[in-house]
Amino acid sequence: MKFSGTDTYVATEDLTVAVNAAVTLERPLLVKGEPGTGKTELARQVARSLGLRMIEWHVKSTTRAQQGLYEYDAVSRLRDSQLGDERVNEVRNYIRKGKLWEAFESDERVVLLIDEIDKADIEFPNDLLQELDRMEFFVYETGETIRAKHRPIVIITSNNEKELPDAFLRRCFFHYIRFPDMETMKRIVEVHHPGIKEKLLTTALTLFYEIREQPGLKKKPSTSEVLDWLKLLLAEDLAPEDLKREGGSLLPKLHGALLKNEQDVQLFERLAFMARVRR
Numbered sequence: 001m002k003f004s005g006t007d008t009y010v011a012t013e014d015l016t017v018a019v020n021a022a023v024t025l026e027r028p029l030l031v032k033g034e035p036g037t038g039k040t041e042l043a044r045q046v047a048r049s050l051g052l053r054m055i056e057w058h059v060k061s062t063t064r065a066q067q068g069l070y071e072y073d074a075v076s077r078l079r080d081s082q083l084g085d086e087r088v089n090e091v092r093n094y095i096r097k098g099k100l101w102e103a104f105e106s107d108e109r110v111v112l113l114i115d116e117i118d119k120a121d122i123e124f125p126n127d128l129l130q131e132l133d134r135m136e137f138f139v140y141e142t143g144e145t146i147r148a149k150h151r152p153i154v155i156i157t158s159n160n161e162k163e164l165p166d167a168f169l170r171r172c173f174f175h176y177i178r179f180p181d182m183e184t185m186k187r188i189v190e191v192h193h194p195g196i197k198e199k200l201l202t203t204a205l206t207l208f209y210e211i212r213e214q215p216g217l218k219k220k221p222s223t224s225e226v227l228d229w230l231k232l233l234l235a236e237d238l239a240p241e242d243l244k245r246e247g248g249s250l251l252p253k254l255h256g257a258l259l260k261n262e263q264d265v266q267l268f269e270r271l272a273f274m275a276r277v278r279r
Contacts, residue, residue: 001023029154037177040113042155050153065124068099092142109153125164200238218264
């Protein structure tokens with residue numbers, strides 16, 4: 001069972017090595033990187049490549065680790081007892097299974113994505129240590145232990161918004177997705193926009209990387225954003241010559257696909273103004 005990328009996902013050699021190492025070690029794969037570098041999509045493509053079902057747990061700031069195991073709805077049970085509902089005699093009627101429970105009880109191996117773990121409280125990763133380590137957890141309300149029938153392939157993503165606990169990191173295989181270089185980006189673009197003209201692609205990507213490298217930029221445009229930008233360029237049928245920044249403007253054509261806040265737009269407007277003053 002080896003991952004080597006798919007026809008719709010360009011995986012670098014170091015990324016495929018990381019995925020396969022995590023699978024071999026039976027440890028969660030912790031993937032960090034800039035937003036938009038394909039961390040979430042990696043999990044989907046691993047599942048597709050290996051022919052496995054995927055279970056997605058998208059973490060929010062209010063998410064608690066217990067929700068991944070199960071939740072006991074005591075309020076509903078109390079209400080039903082007041083109404084004389086016979087369902088109250090079976091506590092299982094009030095237990096909602098979480099994503100880990102779903103993955104553990106699956107009859108076949110699955111890929112479990114825990115997406116953007118750094119959004120949650122700092123204790124969230126620590127609260128999952130034992131469950132991810134032992135692949136089991138105890139349900140206090142029913143007195144049963146839920147054990148994984150098949151150890152899932154666990155992929156955890158982080159945007160590096162906060163530090164993760166050392167105890168949690170020790171249990172993971174770590175990989176940082178570096179931002180693609182020009183040649184890798186061309187391969188990615190070819191997957192999404194097959195047949196794009198080489199001259200247009202080179203001109204557009206050269207401009208894109210110049211924007212990313214501009215000092216003072218608050219939010220660098222990502223892979224997903226350059227793909228959107230290229231889609232617009234193709235829809236407008238623009239030629240490489242149309243991308244030249246003329247008339248004293250340093251903003252690219254259709255820059256709204258790349259620059260996502262007013263500070264960055266103003267940065268390029270100030271740079272253009274200073275260039276005109278120097279003349």
